[in-house]
Amino acid sequence: IAERYQLNNTSVQLILLRLASEGLIKIVPIKEHRWPYNAAQDEYHVAALDVRTRLLSTRQGGFVSDLRRQGQQPRIEVEEIKVIYADEEVARLLALSPGEKVIMYRQRQWLDAETLMALSETYLPFWMAELLPELEAPDCDLYLLMRRLGKQPYWCTEAVDVVHASSLERVIFGLSPNDPCPLLKLTRRVFDRSGEPLSVDFLTDRADLYRLHYSFPLYPEDVPEPFREQER
Numbered sequence: 382i383a384e385r386y387q388l389n390n391t392s393v394q395l396i397l398l399r400l401a402s403e404g405l406i407k408i409v410p411i412k413e414h415r416w417p418y419n420a421a422q423d424e425y426h427v428a429a430l431d432v433r434t435r436l437l438s439t440r441q442g443g444f445v446s447d448l449r450r451q452g453q454q455p456r457i458e459v460e461e462i463k464v465i466y467a468d469e470e471v472a473r474l475l476a477l478s479p480g481e482k483v484i485m486y487r488q489r490q491w492l493d494a495e496t497l498m499a500l501s502e503t504y505l506p507f508w509m510a511e512l513l514p515e516l517e518a519p520d521c522d523l524y525l526l527m528r529r530l531g532k533q534p535y536w537c538t539e540a541v542d543v544v545h546a547s548s549l550e551r552v553i554f555g556l557s558p559n560d561p562c563p564l565l566k567l568t569r570r571v572f573d574r575s576g577e578p579l580s581v582d583f584l585t586d587r588a589d590l591y592r593l594h595y596s597f598p599l600y601p602e603d604v605p606e607p608f609r610e611q612e613r
Contacts, residue, residue, distance in 0.1 A: 436492070437592045440539065443522050444490045444499065455498070456519045458489040464510065471504045474570060474581040482507040486516055486523075492590070497554050500585040506578075524571070527579055535574045536608050539595075542566040543588065554587060563588045576607030 438447055448455040465485050472479040486503040503523070509516075512526050524534045546556060546564050556562055569582040598604050 437594055439594050445520050456491050459517050461487040462516055475578045484509050502583045504581050533573050534571050534579055536572040538570045540568045
């Protein structure tokens with residue numbers, strides 16, 4: 382661009398950033414400098430404009446089982462598991478009283494060895510405590526563990542927000558500071574057939590890697606009675 386249109390480096394940088402904001406190019410941080418005088422921080426690639434090349438998440442089951450159905454080999458990295466006292470928000474979402482014991486389960490969800498797909502912070506009722514050691518497995522399926530305790534995960538609701546990545550989130554996901562890639566913030570609640578909450582997840586997903594597929598009843602009256610209030 383610089384040679385063809387006789388532009389200086391600053392102008393070229395502004396053009397590249399504008400193309401990135403339009404979704405036409407992808408900005409990737411340089412992880413290894415191969416030349417002693419190469420001070421560039423980013424590489425620029427033509428973006429994949431076909432969104433259908435992204436991973437299609439059906440939202441059915443957990444992260445590992447969902448992506449394995451697509452032939453992927455995802456893994457979970459457990460960051461922290463501990464018993465805490467529920468604050469007002471977590472208590473409300475789990476239908477508990479503030480101050481009751483809950484399990485906080487924080488993990489990173491990887492597509493492969495280098496690609497971090499999502500951050501997950503899950504809160505579970507204290508009856509999951511007897512299976513705490515099994516939550517640390519890299520291929521843990523939370524909903525199968527619930528079934529072992531006699532619970533029957535049945536219904537799921539998700540609220541999705543699209544946000545700009547914070548500077549800290551860019552570092553965690555390995556994104557360039559110049560990459561305009563948005564993130565998906567999801568609040569996911571899982572219930573049994575009676576409408577009892579079994580878990581609540583606060584998820585942060587990379588929007589440039591995911592497509593989320595949902596199906597739902599078209600009319601409110603077709604939602605099963607125990608979940609109609611949860612849909613509002």
